[in-house]
Amino acid sequence: MSDLPSYQSPIRVLYDRIIDSFYENSSLTIKRLDELVNNGLIRRGIFFNPEQCALKTPKVDLVSQRIEVHEPFMSFLWCLCYNFIFLNEATQKLVVEDQKVIQINNSTTTGLDEMNYLIGWGFSLKDAYSEWPEFMPNPTDSDLKVRMANVLVTEALKFLLYHEVAHLANNHVAYLSLVEKPAKELTQEELFELKVLEAEADNYAFDMLIGPELNDASYNQALGCIVAQLSALFVISGPAKLKQQRHPDIDTRLFNLMNKIKFEDVRYQMNIDQTLNMGLSFFLHIHQVSYLPADPDNITWHETFDEVLRYLYDQIDKEKA
Numbered sequence: 001m002s003d004l005p006s007y008q009s010p011i012r013v014l015y016d017r018i019i020d021s022f023y024e025n026s027s028l029t030i031k032r033l034d035e036l037v038n039n040g041l042i043r044r045g046i047f048f049n050p051e052q053c054a055l056k057t058p059k060v061d062l063v064s065q066r067i068e069v070h071e072p073f074m075s076f077l078w079c080l081c082y083n084f085i086f087l088n089e090a091t092q093k094l095v096v097e098d099q100k101v102i103q104i105n106n107s108t109t110t111g112l113d114e115m116n117y118l119i120g121w122g123f124s125l126k127d128a129y130s131e132w133p134e135f136m137p138n139p140t141d142s143d144l145k146v147r148m149a150n151v152l153v154t155e156a157l158k159f160l161l162y163h164e165v166a167h168l169a170n171n172h173v174a175y176l177s178l179v180e181k182p183a184k185e186l187t188q189e190e191l192f193e194l195k196v197l198e199a200e201a202d203n204y205a206f207d208m209l210i211g212p213e214l215n216d217a218s219y220n221q222a223l224g225c226i227v228a229q230l231s232a233l234f235v236i237s238g239p240a241k242l243k244q245q246r247h248p249d250i251d252t253r254l255f256n257l258m259n260k261i262k263f264e265d266v267r268y269q270m271n272i273d274q275t276l277n278m279g280l281s282f283f284l285h286i287h288q289v290s291y292l293p294a295d296p297d298n299i300t301w302h303e304t305f306d307e308v309l310r311y312l313y314d315q316i317d318k319e320k321a
């Protein structure tokens with residue numbers, strides 16, 4: 001008798017694709033990862049932990065060099081990707097009507113109840129494990145939105161994995177005593193040092209996934225980075241947790257990333273900005289922060305996405321204190 005659980009999450013269909021794409025993202029990733037393996041700095045392989053427990057974010061063990069991703073985290077991330085694709089499509093349909101503020105609700109968008117149910121399930125994984133709900137979209141389906149979500153979750157997860165690789169590649173094991181020290185015992189300088197390591201790892205992950213140039217070929221990767229960083233917003237329990245002790249604040253990391261992703265092609269840039277706009281708005285929405293201005297039809301600040309995003313960041317900043 002085996003006591004292995006018999007349930008197989010549909011997210012598993014993506015494991016091979018993720019691991020292949022993680023290695024073969026570009027000639028740079030192949031070269032760097034091979035070097036790291038040959039120098040004994042990383043292990044080949046990622047541990048997809050099938051444990052049926054509440055969601056845990058990806059992590060690296062600096063001593064054993066094991067990089068671990070929990071299955072529930074991947075399901076959570078997939079639901080988030082699918083949600084952004086769904087909302088993006090809904091927004092694009094509504095944008096032709098020339099409204100200043102687009103509101104997605106049951107009267108404007110079909111399929112919203114199903115979407116809310118699915119994302120609600122994804123978020124519930126933060127508290128407890130459960131099986132993928134039946135009759136809901138999942139990664140084994142073949143429709144276009146699902147295929148797009150499969151691409152996006154792969155890129156987003158690669159960003160998070162390269163971030164963990166960075167901790168090994170940059171020899172952060174030298175900071176092990178710092179990393180393992182309880183937060184309340186850390187001095188201000190030590191906390192600063194830890195934040196520098198994290199920022200370094202974010203930059204490394206960006207270089208690995210996107211490389212030196214933003215172009216047609218790196219669009220999915222760029223969107224994946226944004227979604228990976230947005231996902232951190234949805235793991236926390238509320239705006240008060242935006243301020244981090246060991247990491248740079250979540251909104252700061254997102255802001256830094258946003259400033260690095262500026263496509264010349266306006267169509268690409270518009271989808272990136274749109275996703276950031278949706279992500280920040282959705283975060284405020286689920287935490288019941290009223291962020292819409294009182295008279296949305298008579299406002300003038302939102303002529304560009306930059307202004308919209310600045311407005312949303314300001315709203316988030318107010319909640320942070």
Ligand SMILES: [Zn+2]
Nearest residue numbers: 163167198201
């Ligand atoms: Zn890290």
